[in-house]
Amino acid sequence: MKPTEPPKLCPISQFDSVKAAMMSPDLTVNHPFRATRMVLGPTILDLEGPRHLSARNILLRFFARASAEDAQEQLIAPVVRRNWEAMAAAGGGDVVADFAMRVPPEVVFRALGLPEADAAEIYRRDIGPIAGFIADNRTGHAEARAASERLSVYIDGRPAPEDTGRDGIGEIIASYLDAGLELSEVMADITLLLAAGTETTVCAIANLFFLIGEYPESWNGVLSGDIPAKAFVEEVVRFEAPLQRTFRFARRTTEIEPGMVIPRFSAVELDLCGANQSQPTLDHPEGWAPAEGRGVGATFGFGRHVCLGKALALAELREVAALLRKTGFQASSIRERSPMGTSTFRRPAAIRLALGPDSG
Ligand code: HEM
Secondary structure, three states: OOOOOOOEEEEEEEEEHHHEEEEEHOOEOOOOOOHHHHHHHHOOHHHHHHHHHHHHHHHHHHHHHHHHHHHHHHHHHHHHHHHHHHHOOOOEEEEEHHHOOOOHHHHHHHHOOOHHHEEEEEEHHHHHHHHHHOOOOOOHHHHHHHHHHHHHEEEEHOOOOOOHHHHHHHHHHHHHHHOOOOOHHHHHHHHHHHHHHHHHHHHHHHHHHHHHHHHHHHHHHHHOOOHHHHHHHHHHHHHOOOEEEEEEEEEEEEEOOEEEEEOOOOEEEEHHHHHHHOOOOOOOOOOOOOOOOOOOOOOOOHHHHOOOOOHHHHHHHHHHHHHHHHOOOOHHHHHOOOEOOOEEEOOEEEEEEEEOHHOO
């Protein structure tokens, strides 16, 4: 790979081509211009080959445990409930800032054995600048690097977890070192989990509320039991992919589909939203239609880098939808919605709710 000259850009937005690009051995994530690498150092999302596989196997085991059903009860449900009760007790507020931005960082902190009381502050102080740079790597590099350094120092000096059976970070570090990986590699991956893993889920929860406001009749279908909550949340992440795009780089000239030639050294921009709107196996993939079997499209990627936090993120969304259903949340409680954003991490800036005394 030639690291010094900016690569030629090939945008791809059709579902089958995006999938083929993600499966192609000729398109790699390994490139110095990849934003995650520029700010965190080479993470699992920037590596290929045996080092990627070793790290992936370790994190797969960790996420399988974190998203198992009993873990959901202990890990996710209390965080969702507490934050929703706080919103309800305040009579409402901005559900993006006061709820969507709180739940995913607290869940990941709990899963990793970090004090969840620190989650909101670390999210604001450090994860914000890192996610901002990953979203648009033309600005904010110095701020994001400084935030990444602070986050590493925080992780390094973390207090021992109250429950020693829940030292997620300790277990991950030990497993990486046992597998012959470096301490710098595990630190980069833990910061990736804290940053990219939370920002995407923040968007997904914000988008859930946005789409309840946009399609109140569908939400009434969830309340009446006509539409399964699982189908609703899957359509939320399919219809408004929280991560809009990701990149690959061509190691050699390659034809990923008949007639679609990608020249050597090109950067390939994979449009996940466009992919979801063109999935050939769905009726009207461009439209909103929550129903069983539509799936989540390309939202979590495909192939060797497919999202490791997919089960955890979907479990959080199902938990939120189940709680809203239980409390009889009405779309009319949504008083104001900013438009959907256009950043790589896609969500509205704010959604104002007015909650009555029965919403907690
Ligand atoms: C709705 C929420 C989420 C969405 C939409 C999402 C989306 C994605 C996508 C599209 C990829 C593949 C990127 C590529 O191939 O270039 C990915 C990878 C990844 N995601 Fe997620 N993600 C979400 C939540 C999470 C969470 C909660 C975590 C962990 C806390 C997480 C951890 C990861 C990791 C570690 C990878 C890299 C896997 C690898 O390179 O082998 N994600 N995610």
